[in-house]
Amino acid sequence: MACTPLTDKSLLRQPLPDLRIPPNKYRTRSSALHDLWYLQELSQWDIEREARLYCKSVDWEDKNLLQAMEKERLYCGDEHSVVGRFNQNLCHSILGILQKYVEPGICFGDWKCASSDAGFGKVPDVVLITGQHDLLVVGEAKTPWMHDIDHAQSNNVLFRQYLGQIANYMYTTKSRLGWFTTYEQTMFLKQVPHPKRKERWVLCHSPVIRHDVKYQEIPKDSSILHRGRVTLRECFLFLAKEASESPRAVNTMKPLDWVTQFQDRVDDEDDKYISLDEDGDDSDSGVEASHDRDSSHKDIGHGTTETSSDIQQPQRRQIATRSSTRREQATVQGSLQAATERLSIGEQSDPFSALEWKFQVKVFFDKSQERWYYKREERKVYVELNTDPDKGEFFVHDGFRHPVKKEKD
DSSP states (O other): OOEEEEOHHHHHTSOOOOOBOOOGGGSOOSOOOOSOEEOSOEEEOOHHHHHHHHHHHSOOOOOOOEEEEOOOOSBOOSHHHHHHHHIIIIIIHHHHHHHHHTOTTOEEEOGGGSBOOOOOSSOOSEEEEOTTOBEEEEEEEOOTTTOOHHHHTTSHHHHHHHHHHHHHHHHHHTBSEEEEEOSSEEEEEEEEEOSSSTTOEEEEEOOOEETTOOOOOOSSOOHHHHTTTSOHHHHHHHHHHHHHHOOBOOOOSOHHHHEESOGGGSOSSOOOBOOHHHHOOOOSOOOSSOSOOOTTOOSSSSOOOOOOOOOOHHHHHHHHHHHHHHHHHHHHHHHHHHHHHHHHOTTOSOTTTTSEEOOOEEEEEETTTTEEEEEETTEEEEEOOEEETTTEEEEEETTEEEEEEEEOO
C-alpha cells in the first residue's frame, strides 16, 4: 500500500481509503440487523461543527511522523473484514494522535480488552478504552453493501432497528457515547437525559459521516456549511476527547422502555424528534453516575413481559402531525439559513460549490405556500431552490446537493 508522510493535523484531514469489495458471489448477502428497536425520543447532534471547532483549538506539532494509506489491497467480503479494515484505516491510524492530544494510554480494541461487568450474548465490535482498560465508547459495525444508514433514516421503523443494537450496548455498559459504522458511513451517538421529562432519556445522533469526506475550510461558523466538509478522523478525535472527559451515562429508564424486541411497539407515524436547544439544556444530566438502574432488569432478551401504551388514534394523528411539522420546519429553516449565508459571504461566490451531488429529486410547487417541495412518505418537505450554472436548479439536504426536476402535482 502506497504511503505518504503526514503531520498529525494533515493526517486527520485525510479521507479513508475505499474498501476493496469483491463481486456479489464472494461476499455475505444477509442482513446483520438484530431484532431490537430503539423506542424513545431522538435528537440531532451537530458533531461536525463541534469536531471542527475542537480541532482548530488544538496546538498541533508540525512534524512528519505518520503515514497516510492511499489505496486498499485486501478484499473485504464479510463483517469481520469490515471491522478489520476499519480498525486499520481509522483506529490504528489515529491512535498516536489520540494518545498525544487526548489521553496517554487511550486505545481502541475488542470487547475482551474492556473492563466491564455487562453481559452480552453478542458483543460490541470495537471499543475505546483507557490505559487502565476502563470502557470509554462502544462501537458496532455492519457491511456497507447490505446496510445503508443514510437510506434507513427515511423509514422510521427501519432506522430504529439500525439504532437498537448500539443503543442497547450503550445502555447496558452505561456508555454516554457510541458509534455505528459500515466503514463507508458512520453515525455517532450519545444518550442524554430528557431536558423536561424526569426519568426519560434521549438518543442524539449525528448526520452520516462518510469515509471519503475530504477536509475543506469553512468560511463561516454555520452548522449547515459544515456538512460534508469535516473528516471522519476529525470526528473521532472529538469523540475521544468527549469520552475522556465524561464517559458514563447512567440511564435511569427501564431497559424495555429503551429498546424492544417487538417491532409493533414502534410508532411508524411519529419519529419522536425533539430539539434539545429549544426544549432546554441537559444540565440535569445523570451523566455522572448519580443513580443506579433498576437491578431487577437485565439485558434485553431475558423473557421480561412488555406492555404497549394505549394511544388513541386521534392522539396518534396529532403526534404524527407535530412530528412531521418539526421535520419540515427544520428543513425549511436549514434551507433559508443556507440561502442567507450564501448572500452574506462576500469572499465566496457559491458556498455550496464544494458539496457533493446526489440523486435527482422531483419537486412540486405549492401555490398556497409559494414554495417548492418534494414528497416523502406522503408528506410535503419544503426546500429552497438554488441555481448551479452547469447543472441548473438544486436544493441542499444533509450536506449534499440534489438536482431537481420540476413536476406538476
